[in-house]
Amino acid sequence: MEMIARVDALAAELHDPYLVSRLLSRREAITSSSIEGTNSTLDELLTIEEENEVARDEAKQVRDYALTLDNFVPQARAQGPSLFTAELISALHTEAMRHEPSYADAPGHIRTTVVWIGGAGQIAYSTFNPPPPADVAACLAENVRYMRCEGMQIVTQSLVMRMALAHAHFEAIHPFRDGNGRVGRLLLPLMMAAEGHVPLYLSPYIEAHKPGYYAGLQAAQQRLDWEPLVGFFSRAIIATGRELFATRTALRTLAAQWQTRRRFRSRSAALRMLAILPDYPVTTAKRMAAHLQLSIPATLTGIWQLVDAGILTERTGYRRNRIFFASEVLSIINRPFGSDVADPD
Known part of the structure; x- marks a missing residue:
């Protein structure tokens, strides 16, 4: 929470809509997509944003993720926690999956099939079984109600704890056949923005520490042991804040060096x-x-x-x-x- 406060103080000082660079949201899009096996590069993403010619489907998916952040972060700032609804979840999935050619369902529609996690395609060896289709809507309604802070969690739990719990809940529900990881990570900066904080983009840290991320999710989902995931998110926020300050310093140094050329x-x-x-x-x-x-x-x-x-x-x-x-x-x-x-x- 101290790191979040430091970042907020920097933002108030700079009066800069991007804080450091618009590219941080683009890096978030690239790394969050990469975690799911959808790969692009920063050069490719920025190039197709400048000239929307022929682009690979994977590059379009990454661009969609970045544009989703552009569209919904301002809405989160304006609306606050009331933003979080089942309709929001559907809209995020629709935007993130519109260029996924292999997706079997209609983007934004809650799954109607049984899914499982792990097991190499065999449910008998799964590591976690999300709720059956008939229960998904009710579970998702509870999840977004929690994100709206309609209970005592607003005074008894820190933002970091609520981010960890909401993320674990969402991934456990697994409301879509695919794309749940991307939507779940989109919700993290939206939760920060909805509470008036600068959104930190955590996917680069998550990608660099994937074993800890998956271990924290597994402990929360299988044993209701929340401490590993809350600790992981705490470390992610601290490291991401430090990375942001280092990036800002590097860009300022570069700008000064440009002036000498x-x-x-x-x-x-x-x-x-x-x-x-x-x-x-x-x-x-x-x-x-x-x-x-x-x-x-x-x-x-x-x-x-x-x-x-x-x-x-x-x-x-x-x-x-x-x-x-x-x-x-x-x-x-x-x-x-x-x-x-x-x-x-």
Whole structure:
């Protein structure tokens, strides 16, 4: 809770809607999807956000996850815990699974079949059996009621404890045939935002510590032993907060180093672009022109100045619709969780 308070204090100081970078939600989308075996990269995700041409289904799924965060985190801030309803769960699943070609059911619809966890496809050897289809709706109603804090948990349990318990409950219900892990992890930042806190994206920590995550879920679901999972979420929040501060420091150091690479005229397009690149390190002239309210020719002049300074690179080789990359920003955001940041010099 102290780490959450430190992050909130930083957000209040910065007045920044992304706190550090829009890319943290993109990294969350990539790692949460990766836990489920859906793989993409930060470069690929940001590229298809700039030019929605032909994209792999897996990349579209990751993009859907990121856009779901973009859509629902502001709603959580505005509505508070009343956001949590069965309809929300359905909407999250619909958005997260709309480009999953192998999904057998209609996205957003509660399962009508028996499912089990573990056992290599054989229920006789399962490690956990979620409720039968007839009981799923009632169980899910209890789960969202708990997230709405309609009982004494609002005064007797910390936010971290409620996140752990709600997550374990949701995954135990397993309301959909597939996609439950993604929806369950989407709910975590929504719970933080609904209580007025900066949402921390925990999937990078979870991916880096998957054995502890699954062991905590198993202890909670099989033995009602909550301490391992509450401890895991506590460590995840602390480590994610530290990672956020380290990322912010690295990006500020990089921004200062960029300023030494050439002289920038005051209020020039190139100088103004430097402030945007931590949020849009894969970008186009059209994107930059819209942000800066400049003409395309003026924007391109600034972009090519940044290319000459080694801040942007153009990888497509196209004569038109070029895409530019700030590779140093991508390296900072995309580094393995908890690893040191390379010196930009």
